[in-house]
Amino acid sequence: MIARLFNFHGGIKPDSHKNESSSLPIANAPLPPRLTIPLRQSVRSAARCLVAPGQRVLKGERIGAGEGPLGTDVHASTSGTVVGLAPCAMAHASGLDTLAVVIEPDGKDEWIERRAFDHRAVPRDAALRYLSTCGIVGMGGAGFPTHIKLGNGRGIETLIINGAECEPWITCDDRLMREGAAQVLSGAAILHELIGARRTLVGIEDNKREAIAAMREAAAHLTAPVEIVAIPTRYPAGGEKQLIRVLTGIEIAHGKLGTEFGVQCFNVGTAHAVHRAIHYGEPLVSRVVTLTGNVSHPGNYEVALGTPVETLLALAGPKPDTDRYLMGGPMMGITIADLSVPIGKTSNCIIAASPALFPPPPPELPCIRCGACARACPADLQPFELYWFSRAKNVGKAQEYHLFDCIECGSCAFVCPSHIPLVDYFRFSKSEIWARERELKASDQARERFEFRNYRQEREKEEKAAKLAAKAAETRAKLSGSAAATDTAAADDPKKALIAAALARAKQQAATAESGTAAASHANGPGAPDSTNRREQPHPHDSDATS
Amino acid sequence: MIHSPYIRKPASVQSVMLTVLLALLPGITAYVMQVAAVVVVNLLIATVTALAAEALILALRRRQIAPALSDLSAVVTAWLVVLCFPPILPWWVTVLGVLIAIVAVKHLYGGLGQNPFNPAMVAYCAMIVAFPSLMSQWPPAGQLDFQTQLDLVLGGARQLDAITGATALDAMRTGLRTSGASVESVLQQDGAFGAVGGRGWEWLALGYVAGGLFMLARRIITWHMPVAFIATLAVVSGIFWLAEPARFAPPLFHLASGGAMLAAFFIVTDPVSGATTPRGKLIFAAGIAVIAYLIRVFGAFPEGIAFAVLLMNLCVPLIDMKTQPAVFGHRGSRP
Ligand code: SF4
Ligand code: SF4
Numbered sequence: 001m002i003a004r005l006f007n008f009h010g011g012i013k014p015d016s017h018k019n020e021s022s023s024l025p026i027a028n029a030p031l032p033p034r035l036t037i038p039l040r041q042s043v044r045s046a047a048r049c050l051v052a053p054g055q056r057v058l059k060g061e062r063i064g065a066g067e068g069p070l071g072t073d074v075h076a077s078t079s080g081t082v083v084g085l086a087p088c089a090m091a092h093a094s095g096l097d098t099l100a101v102v103i104e105p106d107g108k109d110e111w112i113e114r115r116a117f118d119h120r121a122v123p124r125d126a127a128l129r130y131l132s133t134c135g136i137v138g139m140g141g142a143g144f145p146t147h148i149k150l151g152n153g154r155g156i157e158t159l160i161i162n163g164a165e166c167e168p169w170i171t172c173d174d175r176l177m178r179e180g181a182a183q184v185l186s187g188a189a190i191l192h193e194l195i196g197a198r199r200t201l202v203g204i205e206d207n208k209r210e211a212i213a214a215m216r217e218a219a220a221h222l223t224a225p226v227e228i229v230a231i232p233t234r235y236p237a238g239g240e241k242q243l244i245r246v247l248t249g250i251e252i253a254h255g256k257l258g259t260e261f262g263v264q265c266f267n268v269g270t271a272h273a274v275h276r277a278i279h280y281g282e283p284l285v286s287r288v289v290t291l292t293g294n295v296s297h298p299g300n301y302e303v304a305l306g307t308p309v310e311t312l313l314a315l316a317g318p319k320p321d322t323d324r325y326l327m328g329g330p331m332m333g334i335t336i337a338d339l340s341v342p343i344g345k346t347s348n349c350i351i352a353a354s355p356a357l358f359p360p361p362p363p364e365l366p367c368i369r370c371g372a373c374a375r376a377c378p379a380d381l382q383p384f385e386l387y388w389f390s391r392a393k394n395v396g397k398a399q400e401y402h403l404f405d406c407i408e409c410g411s412c413a414f415v416c417p418s419h420i421p422l423v424d425y426f427r428f429s430k431s432e433i434w435a436r437e438r439e440l441k442a443s444d445q446a447r448e449r450f451e452f453r454n455y456r457q458e459r460e461k462e463e464k465a466a467k468l469a470a471k472a473a474e475t476r477a478k479l480s481g482s483a484a485a486t487d488t489a490a491a492d493d494p495k496k497a498l499i500a501a502a503l504a505r506a507k508q509q510a511a512t513a514e515s516g517t518a519a520a521s522h523a524n525g526p527g528a529p530d531s532t533n534r535r536e537q538p539h540p541h542d543s544d545a546t547s
Numbered sequence: 548m549i550h551s552p553y554i555r556k557p558a559s560v561q562s563v564m565l566t567v568l569l570a571l572l573p574g575i576t577a578y579v580m581q582v583a584a585v586v587v588v589n590l591l592i593a594t595v596t597a598l599a600a601e602a603l604i605l606a607l608r609r610r611q612i613a614p615a616l617s618d619l620s621a622v623v624t625a626w627l628v629v630l631c632f633p634p635i636l637p638w639w640v641t642v643l644g645v646l647i648a649i650v651a652v653k654h655l656y657g658g659l660g661q662n663p664f665n666p667a668m669v670a671y672c673a674m675i676v677a678f679p680s681l682m683s684q685w686p687p688a689g690q691l692d693f694q695t696q697l698d699l700v701l702g703g704a705r706q707l708d709a710i711t712g713a714t715a716l717d718a719m720r721t722g723l724r725t726s727g728a729s730v731e732s733v734l735q736q737d738g739a740f741g742a743v744g745g746r747g748w749e750w751l752a753l754g755y756v757a758g759g760l761f762m763l764a765r766r767i768i769t770w771h772m773p774v775a776f777i778a779t780l781a782v783v784s785g786i787f788w789l790a791e792p793a794r795f796a797p798p799l800f801h802l803a804s805g806g807a808m809l810a811a812f813f814i815v816t817d818p819v820s821g822a823t824t825p826r827g828k829l830i831f832a833a834g835i836a837v838i839a840y841l842i843r844v845f846g847a848f849p850e851g852i853a854f855a856v857l858l859m860n861l862c863v864p865l866i867d868m869k870t871q872p873a874v875f876g877h878r879g880s881r882p
Pocket of ligand 1: 372374383
């Protein structure tokens with residue numbers, strides 16, 4: 001069966017620069033003197049630390065327990081001693097700090113006891129839980145936990161394995177498919193079973209001929225319905241939504257999940273990691289990283305997670321005119337602010353940048369509405385309109401023009417003859433909208449707090465009035481009930497009695513007045529007993545009424 | 548700090564404008580050979596005027612002068628002004644036209660990329676209203692020697708009626724007004740006509756088509772506007788012609804005469820003042836063709852493209868708003 005290919009609008013063809021590293025086999029990167037393994041593996045969840053400084057750990061040993069449904073476990077990526085817990089910078093655009101376990105390798109690289117896991121012998125839930133304890137997350141993009149993406153085992157027709165690797169320079173998936181095609185497909189088969197798919201498609205850009213050949217060769221030995229599909233080389237064909245579109249014709253809108261359309265997508269690295277976990281009992285402790293760019297020895301390395309970028313760079317030998325380093329590709333990657341950041345599960349490539357390789361863009365000129373950006377946009381947006389609205393800070397209009405469908409692929413900025421950093425404008429507008437929403441939420445909360453305070457003050461007033469009224473009634477009863485006593489008392493001390501009577505009168509007056517207004521404001525009829533009742537009425541804000 | 552993407556296509560406004568200028572060369576060559584060599588002088592005058600005006604106004608606006616001048620957009624505007632003006636205009640009319648285009652239309656609206664109207668077309672309309680007789684003096688193709696042309700442009704010695712002729716569109720209009728005339732008879736009696744359009748001007752039309760194809764190949768323009776413009780002009784003129792062949796000129800005449808091809812590839816396609824969405828481009832260009840045809844045939848001017856362009860420029864915001872393409876994932880497509 002030959003799959004029919006579909007087209008996505010736009011896209012660009014930047015120089016691929018894959019030759020620099022694509023012919024170099026994956027080599028093992030040496031262990032650094034210290035591994036820094038962040039407990040927060042994604043923006044969404046952090047793991048609870050399970051180790052203490054001084055403790056010896058083995059390779060693959062759990063050092064962090066995933067928390068919450070999105071959590072996955074964190075493991076030591078070699079054997080050694082935990083020497084500390086320290087905050088470290090995350091390789092993330094946010095530049096957030098996170099808590100990390102620092103391990104000093106002992107050089108033995110001694111594994112925990114590994115045992116294959118028979119995912120067919122256990123209920124599906126248990127298999128998914130197992131993957132989460134192995135720390136398996138998506139290795140292509142955002143590092144979303146694989147066990148979540150596997151869904152409930154129903155409704156996914158098509159499993160897609162993403163081997164497109166469309167960003168320039170990056171070759172780690174290419175090498176993985178060339179050298180480990182059988183393992184990748186083995187992992188794909190496991191995912192296929194767990195997700196309950198009917199067919200599996202592997203999409204690979206047609207500029208990776210060796211990878212396609214190797215995968216086809218390996219697929220020929222399989223009985224499972226796996227199809228290796230060569231797709232046209234056009235950035236961003238490896239974007240999840242674009243790949244799904246090319247292979248199946250389905251368009252997944254912003255905010256929708258593939259599962260709603262019967263497709264799910266996993267990166268080849270993820271499939272490989274699933275294979276290791278199930279067949280060898282190995283948690284995810286290393287990944288392939290491409291080192292390339294302005295370096296003397298580009299290459300692809302199997303790198304222990306937690307290896308600092310700087311020690312890794314020594315392998316490639318950056319040239320003297322290197323001015324910064326990128327993590328990821330040149331289209332969507334980030335500048336590494338701090339070279340001590342560790343390699344994480346989604347770090348696929350480190351590129352040494354020089355002014356010659358990545359010259360700073362020429363000065364920004366006004367938009368001439370040439371429409372080149374719209375022709376390049378894979379999301380069918382009109383980037384120059386979004387740019388215009390973003391510049392005018394008209395974020396509402398930008399949102400109306402589907403700002404949030406922008407995947408920040410950079411194609412528009414790539415082609416713009418006026419060199420406008422369009423994506424930066426979009427990021428700005430998005431953050432602006434998020435900030436506004438946060439503010440709105442905050443002001444909502446403030447308003448609720450204010451309303452609740454009003455309510456509480458009113459209630460207290462009523463309570464006070466009720467109390468006073470009750471007391472006044474009591475006094476009245478006392479006064480009339482023991483007139484004789486009062487008389488004697490009055491005789492004893494007429495002055496005192498007079499004062500007491502006046503006080504009681506005043507209190508009574510005040511009480512009726514207050515309870516009257518309170519009752520009127522509630523349109524609930526007059527009377528003190530009523531207001532005591534009202535106290536017991538449930539109020540929507542009572543549950544969080546701590547102030 | 549620089550953010551992603553870290554790589555850029557080697558494209559620039561300058562290269563876009565340079566491509567447009569190159570694409571104009573076949574048409575200009577035909578112009579020089581067939582109609583009036585003096586157009587080269589006009590181009591020179593206009594270029595200098597445009598650059599000087601641009602520099603001056605940038606200085607007044609306290610903007611950087613060098614980058615804006617080197618983007619060549621002013622030169623493109625200047626050339627388009629010249630190519631839609633009659634070639635034997637006194638030099639100061641050309642200067643005035645360019646000044647209107649650059650200063651009033653472009654910079655008073657905020658400079659490059661901000662003008663809602665096509666600068667060359669505003670210049671044309673302003674001048675034809677201000678100097679109707681000067682703006683309707685066209686040299687008969689190949690009849691004036693270069694010295695005479697130059698005298699007309701620089702000197703201003705004008706024994707007009709002796710040396711100027713009517714353009715094909717003009718001749719057709721006035722010819723058809725005389726009673727008993729038919730398209731056939733008009734075509735036979737006047738020397739203004741060539742094989743299909745205006746004599747000599749047919750070659751210009753071909754030259755502009757060649758340049759247009761070059762721009763299409765270089766992806767400077769998309770097919771939408773030229774195709775919509777040409778097809779609509781052909782269809783509308785075809786309908787009238789089929790209904791009454793004696794009273795209405797055939798489609799090919801309309802396409803090959805006047806500024807139709809210059810407009811189809813260089814005027815209508817001006818990105819700044821035109822519609823931008825694919826469907827919007829079709830509507831925009833088709834609208835210009837319809838209005839231009841109606842003005843040519845029923846209006847007060849022999850050539851209607853300039854007015855048509857300005858009228859459609861007015862509609863651009865609405866057209867763009869109503870023709871936004873469906874965004875990825877919002878088409879509800881499920882195979
Ligand atoms: S590519 Fe640049 S100049 Fe062209 S329309 Fe888009 S933003 Fe404007
Ligand atoms: S960055 Fe956004 S607007 Fe630009 S091409 Fe990509 S999806 Fe379209």
